[in-house]
Amino acid sequence: KNEVEQSPQNLTAQEGEFITINCSYSxxxxxLHWLQQHPGGGIVSLFMLSSGKKxxxxxxxxxxxQEKHSSLHITASHPRDSAxxxxxxxxxxxxxxxxxxxxxxxx
Amino acid sequence: DTAVSQTPKYxxxxxxxxxxxxxxxxxxxxTMYWYKQDSKKFLKIMFSYNNKELIINETVPNRxxxxxxDKAHLNLHINSLELGDSAVYFCASSQNPLxxxxxxxxxxxxxxxxx
Numbered sequence: 677k678n679e680v681e682q683s684p685q686n687l688t689a690q691e692g693e694f695i696t697i698n699c700s701y702s703x704x705x706x707x708l709h710w711l712q713q714h715p716g717g718g719i720v721s722l723f724m725l726s727s728g729k730k731x732x733x734x735x736x737x738x739x740x741x742q743e744k745h746s747s748l749h750i751t752a753s754h755p756r757d758s759a760x761x762x763x764x765x766x767x768x769x770x771x772x773x774x775x776x777x778x779x780x781x782x783x
Numbered sequence: 784d785t786a787v788s789q790t791p792k793y794x795x796x797x798x799x800x801x802x803x804x805x806x807x808x809x810x811x812x813x814t815m816y817w818y819k820q821d822s823k824k825f826l827k828i829m830f831s832y833n834n835k836e837l838i839i840n841e842t843v844p845n846r847x848x849x850x851x852x853d854k855a856h857l858n859l860h861i862n863s864l865e866l867g868d869s870a871v872y873f874c875a876s877s878q879n880p881l882x883x884x885x886x887x888x889x890x891x892x893x894x895x896x897x898x
Contacts, residue, residue, distance in 0.1 A: 764826075766881040
């Protein structure tokens, strides 16, 4: 069983829709990361958080440490948001990745 | 200005060969990493290197060895390449080590194909 589980695995949305991607983890962590992998393969770090909520533009990430759960929200989704979103958690010197959520936003 | 760069971008080689992938970061970060992304797009950490301390993922075969000539570089050497080594390898860096959080900056990846 993977230490990090993401849902849904695939997501298709219409442009403008509000999107939520969920991440659950089973280990105690030092930080949780949300990453975006573009269709071309490049990986970008979106958020690193250990408590509460962070916002950057149309993206919002929240974490509930007690429930070992995090969500990534995208407001007013746009076709350029189409990518794979990956949740990862740091535990000591180890780093565990979720399997990713493939998002497609249709115009 | 490229923050984390890798060379080569593509690498095609025969089984049994030895190859290296180079990584350089110009961010002044103290910690560097190597990750492997397999054909199912699943990412796994291979190594992290901080202030000459090497942390190895125990699942990584000892045919893989990181070499750091200085703080800005962490190269990946692979001996006796096998078909299963075919993957995309990402280098990354962070100011702080993973145990302190460690926001990651990724290189563009190197696609290795072993024939």
